[in-house]
Amino acid sequence: MKNTDVLVIGGGPSGAVAAMTARKNYKNKSITVVRKEQRPVVPCGIPYVFSRLESVESDAPTSTAYADNNIDLVIDEVTHLNTDDKIVSLQNSEEIQYDKLILALGSGPVQIPINGADKENVWLIKKDFDYLIQLREVVEKAQNVVVIGGGFIGVEIAEDMSRRENLNVSIVEKGDTCLATMLDEEFALAAEDKLREKGVNIVTGVSIEEITGDGRADGVKLDNGEFLPADVVVMSIGARPSVDLVKDTDIHLGMYGAIWVDEYMRTSIPDVLAVGDCAETRDFFTGKHVPVMLASTASAEARVAGSNLFQLRVIRENKGTLGSFSTSINGLVISATGMTESRALSEGFDVVVGEAQAPNHHPGTLPNTQQITIKLIFSRLSGTLLGAQMMGPESISELDNMLALAIQQELTVFDFDTLQISTHPLLTTAPTNYPVITAAQDALSQMEHLTNK
Amino acid sequence: MKNTDVLVIGGGPSGAVAAMTARKNYKNKSITVVRKEQRPVVPCGIPYVFSRLESVESDAPTSTAYADNNIDLVIDEVTHLNTDDKIVSLQNSEEIQYDKLILALGSGPVQIPINGADKENVWLIKKDFDYLIQLREVVEKAQNVVVIGGGFIGVEIAEDMSRRENLNVSIVEKGDTCLATMLDEEFALAAEDKLREKGVNIVTGVSIEEITGDGRADGVKLDNGEFLPADVVVMSIGARPSVDLVKDTDIHLGMYGAIWVDEYMRTSIPDVLAVGDCAETRDFFTGKHVPVMLASTASAEARVAGSNLFQLRVIRENKGTLGSFSTSINGLVISATGMTESRALSEGFDVVVGEAQAPNHHPGTLPNTQQITIKLIFSRLSGTLLGAQMMGPESISELDNMLALAIQQELTVFDFDTLQISTHPLLTTAPTNYPVITAAQDALSQMEHLTNK
Numbered sequence: 001m002k003n004t005d006v007l008v009i010g011g012g013p014s015g016a017v018a019a020m021t022a023r024k025n026y027k028n029k030s031i032t033v034v035r036k037e038q039r040p041v042v043p044c045g046i047p048y049v050f051s052r053l054e055s056v057e058s059d060a061p062t063s064t065a066y067a068d069n070n071i072d073l074v075i076d077e078v079t080h081l082n083t084d085d086k087i088v089s090l091q092n093s094e095e096i097q098y099d100k101l102i103l104a105l106g107s108g109p110v111q112i113p114i115n116g117a118d119k120e121n122v123w124l125i126k127k128d129f130d131y132l133i134q135l136r137e138v139v140e141k142a143q144n145v146v147v148i149g150g151g152f153i154g155v156e157i158a159e160d161m162s163r164r165e166n167l168n169v170s171i172v173e174k175g176d177t178c179l180a181t182m183l184d185e186e187f188a189l190a191a192e193d194k195l196r197e198k199g200v201n202i203v204t205g206v207s208i209e210e211i212t213g214d215g216r217a218d219g220v221k222l223d224n225g226e227f228l229p230a231d232v233v234v235m236s237i238g239a240r241p242s243v244d245l246v247k248d249t250d251i252h253l254g255m256y257g258a259i260w261v262d263e264y265m266r267t268s269i270p271d272v273l274a275v276g277d278c279a280e281t282r283d284f285f286t287g288k289h290v291p292v293m294l295a296s297t298a299s300a301e302a303r304v305a306g307s308n309l310f311q312l313r314v315i316r317e318n319k320g321t322l323g324s325f326s327t328s329i330n331g332l333v334i335s336a337t338g339m340t341e342s343r344a345l346s347e348g349f350d351v352v353v354g355e356a357q358a359p360n361h362h363p364g365t366l367p368n369t370q371q372i373t374i375k376l377i378f379s380r381l382s383g384t385l386l387g388a389q390m391m392g393p394e395s396i397s398e399l400d401n402m403l404a405l406a407i408q409q410e411l412t413v414f415d416f417d418t419l420q421i422s423t424h425p426l427l428t429t430a431p432t433n434y435p436v437i438t439a440a441q442d443a444l445s446q447m448e449h450l451t452n453k
Numbered sequence: 454m455k456n457t458d459v460l461v462i463g464g465g466p467s468g469a470v471a472a473m474t475a476r477k478n479y480k481n482k483s484i485t486v487v488r489k490e491q492r493p494v495v496p497c498g499i500p501y502v503f504s505r506l507e508s509v510e511s512d513a514p515t516s517t518a519y520a521d522n523n524i525d526l527v528i529d530e531v532t533h534l535n536t537d538d539k540i541v542s543l544q545n546s547e548e549i550q551y552d553k554l555i556l557a558l559g560s561g562p563v564q565i566p567i568n569g570a571d572k573e574n575v576w577l578i579k580k581d582f583d584y585l586i587q588l589r590e591v592v593e594k595a596q597n598v599v600v601i602g603g604g605f606i607g608v609e610i611a612e613d614m615s616r617r618e619n620l621n622v623s624i625v626e627k628g629d630t631c632l633a634t635m636l637d638e639e640f641a642l643a644a645e646d647k648l649r650e651k652g653v654n655i656v657t658g659v660s661i662e663e664i665t666g667d668g669r670a671d672g673v674k675l676d677n678g679e680f681l682p683a684d685v686v687v688m689s690i691g692a693r694p695s696v697d698l699v700k701d702t703d704i705h706l707g708m709y710g711a712i713w714v715d716e717y718m719r720t721s722i723p724d725v726l727a728v729g730d731c732a733e734t735r736d737f738f739t740g741k742h743v744p745v746m747l748a749s750t751a752s753a754e755a756r757v758a759g760s761n762l763f764q765l766r767v768i769r770e771n772k773g774t775l776g777s778f779s780t781s782i783n784g785l786v787i788s789a790t791g792m793t794e795s796r797a798l799s800e801g802f803d804v805v806v807g808e809a810q811a812p813n814h815h816p817g818t819l820p821n822t823q824q825i826t827i828k829l830i831f832s833r834l835s836g837t838l839l840g841a842q843m844m845g846p847e848s849i850s851e852l853d854n855m856l857a858l859a860i861q862q863e864l865t866v867f868d869f870d871t872l873q874i875s876t877h878p879l880l881t882t883a884p885t886n887y888p889v890i891t892a893a894q895d896a897l898s899q900m901e902h903l904t905n906k
Contacts, residue, residue, distance in 0.1 A: 422777030
């Protein structure tokens, strides 16, 4: 039997970061990662294997990271977990006894019962190298692709595919707009416009009646009577936590079927932690369990776990998870952090919205000037920032991180009035008109109890 | 005599923002701005009137902003200020009596006694429309330009000029590197490399012996014996506050000759405030008076003043000024916020430096991937972030704002370990390797009192 001080099950982003962080924090401990994938893929890069990336092979993480950090990598599947004796069994290798165990089991695609979903050329988005190689091959030969689901994975796949010549791409989304969990309507519609500019056919507010065809799918029949021809159907409905391994243990699951964890990512069983998509996430604002599955969130959780294995050393403020998100659609970057206005309202928050638009250069006559649009959502009475959405050039993605930090630091509308920033003519909006500040001022002007004296 | 509730003297960024902010906060007050420039220019845009901008005319602020906000604009020069009776005299118009006065007098170029500096084709960088028109005209005809001073204005002018065909551009800098007040050596040298790639000749560590020529300058003789031919010499040595107007008043000046102000930008005389380059700035970390003259800083001060004219309403935390700065040199964006390592050391801080490099896309095989380099400077014992420098693609400019916020919020090295960010394959570094976090972890690993248990 092999022995290790720290065992990580799962080699995706959360498992990798947990192991690397453990190595930084505990220089003398032995660390082992068990991963079932012979060839891992970068999950965030999967939507881009159809056009921007030359091949599925180029969507690979650095292969030497484990060896460089003196972490033992075992490529095998864990078949059983015995938390009493702290032993895991593997399909092809000897058992491993651990002192501390980190579960980074990830997630898999949701499958919903659609008529015809079992047909030959209906695909899911799996984090599986060989599967993706095959999917890319069929897409290369296809003329019509229908993507079912307009969440961010579906949208990104459709956008990347739309860059292929002679390929017709459609998105079918049940909700009123694509990206509705991340974006309010005005931003979601801007995203749809950019997709349509690339020729993507978007059908929203409809359900699938049937995937038609004899053995092989030849199209998708919608409940509005419309028919979309398809040689490839991609189902991108969402993901659910992979928790099969813990089903026979005493490790508790939470409300949505993910592994229950405390603030330090500790499960209900001593010396067993869980991070990433398989672990339950609590919302920053409400403390509710929310199904946020982002590599960025997973990495943050993994850093907390990897720093706190043997003692609680990096104190985590009890803040919950802030979903922050960026995407790029046909040259337009759209980002969001915290709550959308519609989610804030449905959670019962009394909100004030501040908006601003400004060019990303000053003067706006400089070459390549683009427009920035920002929306900030504040709590009316306290002035606390609850959420932000923005779109514009590439720098929007780091502006999103600035606003994510602002939420984490509980900034109010007043903090923006005295905020100190850096600006540059070729790089940002003018200091006189910086849209984060003007949007906050717009909100402030609507807070009568604060501004009327 | 004209009467106004709020009078702003100066129509640069700080004057404009002070007036606009006052309008937002005090809807029923009359507001007047007196500006001497018939045609104002955007100060930050001046370096780019030589190549990127089509003309000096295109470096103009929005001309309707005052009228749109019901602010009276008087174009005239103030000749006298009487703070006892609260009256200002103007060259060509009637006197104006005010209730609250905001001085936004700006700054002018430093002139140092160099032999030959009075020659015909030796130019300063003035925020003066007609002067800049003439300068652009002579640059259009020139073959050899020598820029004296390698601060950010000198560097940006040289970089923009280097985009003109058949123009040789040199920078002469007394210090060891260009940009030494904003950047540590490794970042300053990277900036110099990018300038040299564009053909700019950089001579550092030298002084000017003489600007040679008979009436018209024909070159610059350096104290190392070198001679640089020149049809145009541009002196860009720095700026000093314009305070002539207050010299006959009781308004106190501070150590560096700027107007003394309290935290709410109030001068030593009741009802008189000062903002921007003419007002004294206190350093964020030490409280020392520092000669920071940036439009972004000026705008922040103007917002504080404009919000607090009649009562102190927007409470400013006593934090001082954080110099934050971004520039773009031949496609490389370089940013900094807070203290450089060398300044921190010379101020007596015990520091730890964390460094990281990472591609700005993940996987790095995606098209147009560029490298990001980050340096974070922390206080060794407390772990507080003191400064950051970074370079890479355009998004660096907003990353700088995120780190400026982190300093303003007094984040420590531990906060970065649990920081929640958003990432995207086409837009940012991987979540597993986000360089702000890895640089912080690099610093943490050097803090033995914190990491050794």
